[in-house]
Amino acid sequence: MIQDRLKALRSEMAKRGISLYVVPTADFHESEYVGEHFKARKYITGFTGSAGTAVITMDEAGLWTDGRYFVQAAAQLKDTTVKLFKIGEEGVPTVDEYIKDTLSDGGVIGFDGRVVNAAWGKRLSEIAKEKHGSMYVNEDLIDLIWTDRPPMSKAPVMIFDNKYTGEDISSKLKRVREQMAQKGATLHLMSSLYDIAWLLNVRGGDISYVPVVLSYLALSQDSCIWFLQEEVVTETLKAYLDKNGIQTRPYDDFYEYVKHIDEKETVLLNTSIVNYRICDSLPDGVKVIDAEDPTVVMKAVKNEVQLENLRKAHLKDAVAMCKFMYWLKTNIGKISMTEISASDYLASLRAEQEGFLDLSFATICGYADHGAIVHYSATEESDRQLKPESLL
Incomplete structure (x- = not known):
């Protein structure tokens, strides 16, 4: 199946004269984990791991991933013709080094410009120029061949109460605008889903275990425009945003908005997060301040309300964990249990706690040799029966 997909991709590459095509893990927002x-x-x-980059040429396909996933990747790539490149191992080239060595003179580097951050995109552009080549970045070739691709998530948006945040939107916006003024920025473009959720005091569910909302934000001294999927804007959410002076526009309109930013603007953005297509769409005269979003440090410093809630959350989780340990030690060898059933039972104990919303990530429950696999996640095929021996 993977070989058929690679063949289909290479066919699309050939039609466009693309020499190699880069497929990273990221979404349009450089999120660590991504939706389906x-x-x-x-x-x-x-390869199903959470980190990795694929590079496909007309006669070779490679996957780069880190030490957490060497064992898993080797097993999943078997018989696919995709070669594993172990990041950090001696003699293994980086993705950029491989692209530079592999790209022929006059060759074309292709990728979807929305899933590569601007800083990396710039480096790839420099490699292309060095090889007298070019870039093809305005089309998602995977989308052309992925016929049953899941739609983008449109999970409900939850307004996060001040009893959890300890600070309202107006205070947060004021602090960010003060930082913008200090840096000399008149407009701040944000695409980090974590930072937008923090700034607007909202939570969502567009990535499993990560309570974020697929969106972009444009903030000036007198306006705040939130670009998100229109289907998730309820009357309650609209009233909340109106009250706080926040306008909404359709998610996909952000790229058109960026193209028409006034050339007199000084834009603050982080090229390590904001994608290549956004930065490439900025009018030539716009001055860019490439710096970390002010919200990064702000959200790292917890206020007293957040600290108290963190303590409560850990106590509740400890209760669930202690109950699980007691159940495990009391019942192991007496009743049937597997990696998956044990994980499910622990999740049910956590769900009993007041205020529970979701797990923070899929439970890592590995028995015997599975315990040596970093970030192991049991599947129906790998699910192991637990016994009163070995290590869980």
């Missing part, structure tokens, strides 16, 4: 719609690298290689 954005798992293009998983689709084209078969």
Whole structure:
């Protein structure tokens, strides 16, 4: 199946004269974890880990991943023709080094400009120029061949109460605008889903275990425009945003908005997060301040309300964990239990706690030799029966 997908991708590459095509793990927002719609690298290689980059040429396909996933990747890439490149191992080239060595003179580097951050995109552009080549970045080739691709998530948006945040939107916006003024920025473009959720005191569910909302934000001294999928804007959410002076526009309109930013503006953005297509769409005269979003440090410093809630959350989780340990030690060898059933039982104990919303990530429950696999996640095929021996 993977070989068929690679063949289909190479056919699309050939039609466009693309020499090599890059498929990272990221969504349009450089998120660490991504929703099902954005798992293009998983689709084209078969590797399901959370980190990795694929590079496909006309006669070779490679996957780069780190030490957490060497064992898993080797197993999942078997018989796919995709070669594993172990990041950090001696003699293994980086993705950029491989692209530079592999790209022929006059060759074309292709990728979807929305899933590569601007800083990396610039480096790839420099490699292309060095090889007298070019870039093809305005089309998602995986989308052309992924016929049953899941749609983008449109999970409900939850307004996060001040009893959890300890600070309202107006205070947060004021602090960010003060930082913008200090840096000399008149407009701040944000695409980090974590930072937008923090700034607007909202939570969502567009990525499993990560309570974020697929969106972009444009903030000036006198306006705040939130670009998100229109279907998730309820009357309650609209009233909340109106009250706080926040306008909404459709999610996909952000790229058109960026093209028409006034050339007199000085834009603050982080090229390590904001994608290549956004930065490439900025009018030539716009001055860019490439710096970390002010919200990064702000959200790292917890206020007293947040600290108290963190303590409560850890106590509740400890209760669930202690109950689980007692159940495990009391029942192991007496009743049937597996990696998956044990994980499910622990999740049910956590769900009993007041205020529970979701797990923070899929439970890592590995028995015997599975315990040596970093970030192991049991599947129906790998699920192991637990016994009163070995290590869980």
